Amino acid sequence: MTCVFCELLAGEGRTTWVARRDAASAFLPLPESRLSPAHTLVVPNEHVAGIHDASAESLQAVILLAQEVARAMEASLGARGVNILSASGPGSDQSVPHLHLHVVPRWEGDGLDTWPSTASHRLLEDGWLDGLRASLTA
Numbered sequence: 838m839t840c841v842f843c844e845l846l847a848g849e850g851r852t853t854w855v856a857r858r859d860a861a862s863a864f865l866p867l868p869e870s871r872l873s874p875a876h877t878l879v880v881p882n883e884h885v886a887g888i889h890d891a892s893a894e895s896l897q898a899v900i901l902l903a904q905e906v907a908r909a910m911e912a913s914l915g916a917r918g919v920n921i922l923s924a925s926g927p928g929s930d931q932s933v934p935h936l937h938l939h940v941v942p943r944w945e946g947d948g949l950d951t952w953p954s955t956a957s958h959r960l961l962e963d964g965w966l967d968g969l970r971a972s973l974t975a
């Protein structure tokens with residue numbers, strides 16, 4: 838097993854659990870990786886690299902646990918705001934290739950910048966929107 842999050846979920850290695858559920862779990866990132874106090878990671882219990890590969894069950898479990906954590910942060914920490922951050926796939930700066938949502942509690946004036954201060958340099962050909970729409974599967 839080479840996925841660090843799967844190792845944690847299997848009880849190998851040490852972490853601080855916030856919640857364990859049937860299909861998703863929440864834990865604290867390493868101290869040096871925390872964007873705020875109580876910054877929490879929510880992951881599906883089954884290995885899935887990112888949003889492109891996730892089952893509907895995993896996605897549902899992860900977002901519902903993120904909501905539960907956000908509500909608990911408001912109730913117990915007075916954090917009325919929250920940022921949900923995630924990255925999937927090459928070029929996205931995904932750090933661990935196991936789908937995860939960062940649940941970052943926010944307080945007025947806490948000093949954290951919410952949005953990136955740069956924008957992509959990538960240019961797309963005319964017609965990209967028609968191609969995107971045609972590629973949607975639903």
Ligand SMILES: [Zn+2]
Pocket residue numbers: 840841842843844883884885934935
């Ligand atoms: Zn994994």
